Amino acid sequence: MAIQTPSLELGAPLVQATAAAAGRGYWKSVARRLRRDPVTVICAAVLLLLVASALAAPWLGLADPYKTSMLRRLYPLGSPNHLLGTDELGRDMLSRLIYGGRLSLFMGVTPVVCALLIGGLLGITAGFVGGRTNMAIMRVMDVFYAFPSVLLAISLSGAMGAGTENTLLSLTLVFIPPICRVSESVTTQVRGFDFVDAARASGAGALTIVRVHVLGNVLGPILVYATSLISVAIILAAGLSFLGLGVKPPEPEWGLMLNTLRQAIYVNPVLAALPGVMIFITSICFNMMSDGLRAAMDVKA
Amino acid sequence: MLLYALRRLIYLVPVAFGVSLLVFGLVHLAPGDPISAIVPPDAPKEVIDKLKEYYGFDKPLPVQYFRWLAVTLTGDFGTSIGTGRSVASEVSSAFGNTIILAIAATTLAFTLAVILGTAAAYAKSRIVDRLVTLISLVGVSVPHFWLAIVLVIIFAVELGALPPMGMGPENSTGWRFDRAHLAHMVLPTIALSVIPLGVVTRTVRSTIKEILSMEFVTALQAKGMSDSQILRHVLKNAAPTCLAVMGLQAGNLIGGSILIETVFAWPGTGFLLNSAIFRRDLPILQGTTLVLAGFFMLLNLTVDVIQTMVDPRIKRG
Numbered sequence: 001m002a003i004q005t006p007s008l009e010l011g012a013p014l015v016q017a018t019a020a021a022a023g024r025g026y027w028k029s030v031a032r033r034l035r036r037d038p039v040t041v042i043c044a045a046v047l048l049l050l051v052a053s054a055l056a057a058p059w060l061g062l063a064d065p066y067k068t069s070m071l072r073r074l075y076p077l078g079s080p081n082h083l084l085g086t087d088e089l090g091r092d093m094l095s096r097l098i099y100g101g102r103l104s105l106f107m108g109v110t111p112v113v114c115a116l117l118i119g120g121l122l123g124i125t126a127g128f129v130g131g132r133t134n135m136a137i138m139r140v141m142d143v144f145y146a147f148p149s150v151l152l153a154i155s156l157s158g159a160m161g162a163g164t165e166n167t168l169l170s171l172t173l174v175f176i177p178p179i180c181r182v183s184e185s186v187t188t189q190v191r192g193f194d195f196v197d198a199a200r201a202s203g204a205g206a207l208t209i210v211r212v213h214v215l216g217n218v219l220g221p222i223l224v225y226a227t228s229l230i231s232v233a234i235i236l237a238a239g240l241s242f243l244g245l246g247v248k249p250p251e252p253e254w255g256l257m258l259n260t261l262r263q264a265i266y267v268n269p270v271l272a273a274l275p276g277v278m279i280f281i282t283s284i285c286f287n288m289m290s291d292g293l294r295a296a297m298d299v300k301a
Numbered sequence: 302m303l304l305y306a307l308r309r310l311i312y313l314v315p316v317a318f319g320v321s322l323l324v325f326g327l328v329h330l331a332p333g334d335p336i337s338a339i340v341p342p343d344a345p346k347e348v349i350d351k352l353k354e355y356y357g358f359d360k361p362l363p364v365q366y367f368r369w370l371a372v373t374l375t376g377d378f379g380t381s382i383g384t385g386r387s388v389a390s391e392v393s394s395a396f397g398n399t400i401i402l403a404i405a406a407t408t409l410a411f412t413l414a415v416i417l418g419t420a421a422a423y424a425k426s427r428i429v430d431r432l433v434t435l436i437s438l439v440g441v442s443v444p445h446f447w448l449a450i451v452l453v454i455i456f457a458v459e460l461g462a463l464p465p466m467g468m469g470p471e472n473s474t475g476w477r478f479d480r481a482h483l484a485h486m487v488l489p490t491i492a493l494s495v496i497p498l499g500v501v502t503r504t505v506r507s508t509i510k511e512i513l514s515m516e517f518v519t520a521l522q523a524k525g526m527s528d529s530q531i532l533r534h535v536l537k538n539a540a541p542t543c544l545a546v547m548g549l550q551a552g553n554l555i556g557g558s559i560l561i562e563t564v565f566a567w568p569g570t571g572f573l574l575n576s577a578i579f580r581r582d583l584p585i586l587q588g589t590t591l592v593l594a595g596f597f598m599l600l601n602l603t604v605d606v607i608q609t610m611v612d613p614r615i616k617r618g
Contacts, residue, residue, distance in 0.1 A: 143319030146598045147590075148556025151574075155590045158578035159327040235444045239560050242446055243575060258447060269454040276447025284442035291438075 033296040040292030043285040050282060054101030063092035065099040065252045074268045085271050087257070088264050089250075093271065097278055100252040104279065107164065107246065107253075108234030111171035116226050118172070119179030124218060126180070127187025128210060138184060144177040153236055157245040167237060167246040174236070175229055182225050183218050190217045220297040228290035231283040238279050254279050306606045313598055320598070321373070324591045325366050328583050378588035383580040388588035391573060396592060398468060399555055399562070399569030401476055405486055406493035407551045414498055415543070418505025419536075422513060433502060440499020446560035449492035453564070456488060463487055466566040489565045493558060497550035504546045508539040541612035548604030552597045 034040055053060065063082070069090030077085045084093040126137040144152065156170035190196065190213060199209050238255030240246035247253040249260065257275040265272045293299075353359045357368055372379075378388035421433035457465035469482040476482055512518065512535050521531050559571030566572065570589050577585035 139315065140319070142316050143323060146316055146320045147323075147594045148553045148597050150553065150557030150559065151590065151593050151597075154559055154574065154578075155324075155327060155586065156330070158574070158586055159330040159583075161331070231442055235442075238444060239446055242560065243563060243578075245578065258450065262450065265450065265454050265458055269458060273447070273451050273454060276444055276450065279444045279447060280442060283444065284438065287438055287442045 030296045034292060037292050037296065039288055040296070043288045043292070046281065047285050047289070050101055050278075051105060053098050054105055057095075057099050057102065060098065062095035062098060065091060065095040066250055067091060074264055074271065076268055077270060084274065085268065087271070088260060093274060096252040096257060097254075097274065100254045100257060100275065100278065101282075103164070103247055103251060103253040104234060104238060104255070105282070107167060107171070107237035107241075108230050108282070110168055111175055111237070112226050112230045112233050114168075114172040115175035115179050115229075116222065119176040120183045120218070120222060122176070123180040123183030124187050124210065124214060127184040128191060128206070128214060130188070130191075134184070137180070141177040141180050144173070149174050149232075150236065150239070153240065154243070154245065157240055162245050162248060164247055167240050171233055171237060171240075175233065178229070179222065179226065183222055186218045186221050187214050190214050221299045224290055224294045224297060224299050227293055228287055231286035231290070234279060234283050234286070302606075302610060305609060306602075309602050309605060313602060316598065317595070320594050321370055321591070322366070324587055324594070325369055327587055327590065329362070331581070331583060373591070378591070379584040381577075381582055381585050383577070383582040383585065388584050391585060392570065392588050392592050395568060395570045395573040395589070396596075398476060398567065399558055399571065402486065402489055402493060402558065402562075402567060402569060403551060403555045405490040406554055407497065407547070409490055410494040410497035410501060410550070411547050413494075414501035414505055414547075418502045418543075419509055419532075421502075421506045422509035430506075433506060437499045437502035437506070440495045440497075440502065442499075443495055445492055445495050446564055448495060449488070449561055449564040452488045452492055466564075468568055489561055489567055492564070493554060493561050496557075497547065497554060500550055501543065501547050505539065505543050508542045509535055512538045541608045544611065545604055545608045548600060548607075552600045555600075556593045556597055 069086070072082070072086050072090040073088060075082050075086040077083075079085055082092050082094070084097065087093055087096060122137050122141075126134040147155075153170050153174045156173060157166055160166040160170065193213075196209060196213055199213060204212075237246060238253070238258070241253050241255030242259045244256075244259065247256050249256060254275040258272075258279075261272040261275065350359070357365055360368070376389060378392065380386070381388055381391055384391065417433045417436060421430045424430045424433075453465045456463045464485050465488075467485055468476060469485050473482065518531060518535065521534060555570075557571075558567075558569060559574055561567070562569045562571035563575050570593060573585060574589045576582075577589065
């Protein structure tokens, strides 16, 4: 490749050739190393708790997150019956924060998963086939790279209009190029290794090589990267809702709650900041998980 | 070197073409007709058809695209539907305000990141290293628009020390270098600098750590060079990587300041974009996106060329 953008300058090889050869033993050793890393275990536990409580929200005996009450507006934290107070329309904050996790987590994870499938497929194809196919795919990605990611997300959502589906769509589009780039560069590297030539020489078809050798090596770096992208996605999705471009009221969603509670910063500032704390906890946990995974999988940054 | 810069510039042409296609497509992503944003819903059909003809929306899309491109290339981005002013003048005045904030935030982030990152890489005690790592982790994980609100709550609402929004006093006409305007800049600058601070601190720390483990450092130590002199060598070697990462972050900061500008009502491109979206002012949306993307491309190119200039070891095909 003649011309590269700075983020592509990968000095050290991203993958260890030994990883794929080790086969199942590799993933076992990754799991063992993860279990021994207290920070990762704690983050995983916190995230599990958040996901579980969001999923189980209807059965937790919480107050109705949609029920407004003009008499009970902006109750402070620790009020009887409203542990975390009430919002600007008198709705129970604890309930809304837990229910809010449903949409906020969904809107952070879904675009990354979709982008992982599409971008991964495109990147592996580009890296494995090479030549003109690589040129075509990667030059289209370059166009998306010409936009700062936040600007791209906001312009796309802004043009398409508010709504959950549009937000998911625009965030997926934003995350396809970086995932495509990472998987392309790893695949190109893997393709150059001797064991791929050896496999080809012993009669393995392209699909077998991709499945066994490329996927085995690409999965690690991509998973590490995708985990940290979820953290970005959660902040971006909340940001879009905060601007009024994502989830529409009265749905409970952390970004939207931050927006509507802004009018309360003079009355009950702590309450107004609460939804952001949830976003912060989620996003920092995903980032720390990504770091833990990177160390456990021995992936170079 | 000049040849390299020129080649990169030529390479930008197809990318810019793609960008223009995407920005042009933005209008057609919008639900309904682009005309429906301007006219009242009960407008007679003849009026709509006249307007369509006037704006060229009755032509096939490729024709519309090349006409739009030709006009845009002359610097004419059309007229704002909301204010009736030319998009170019709206965007350029907002762009200046965004740049002011971006320069302040970049300077703050880069200075702090170099100090923190270097300290962490040199730190003998694990506590300093851990603390800096935590700071950079918080920087990339904190929702910056939430941090902006928290800053407003603490410094404007509770302490009353700093203004909560706006670019200057109410009667101010433009940005000036004085006490009142600087006070308005403090909170948005801090809020805007957290992400680059986190990213660059991380880069500085890992880059310097890597350089410190290189043999030439050991050689310099063996020669009896003082630590401060060695630091100069180390920083010189770390500079290209760190500058490149900072450049990319600065670009992201300019394009991504919309959330912060909205919280602080800072009259920059992000604020303009936000109000354009809600007025369905598509020419402004298009113009702002195009200008920001163009600036981002040129900035990345500049960073790349500077990086090659600073570091003669980088040879590029």
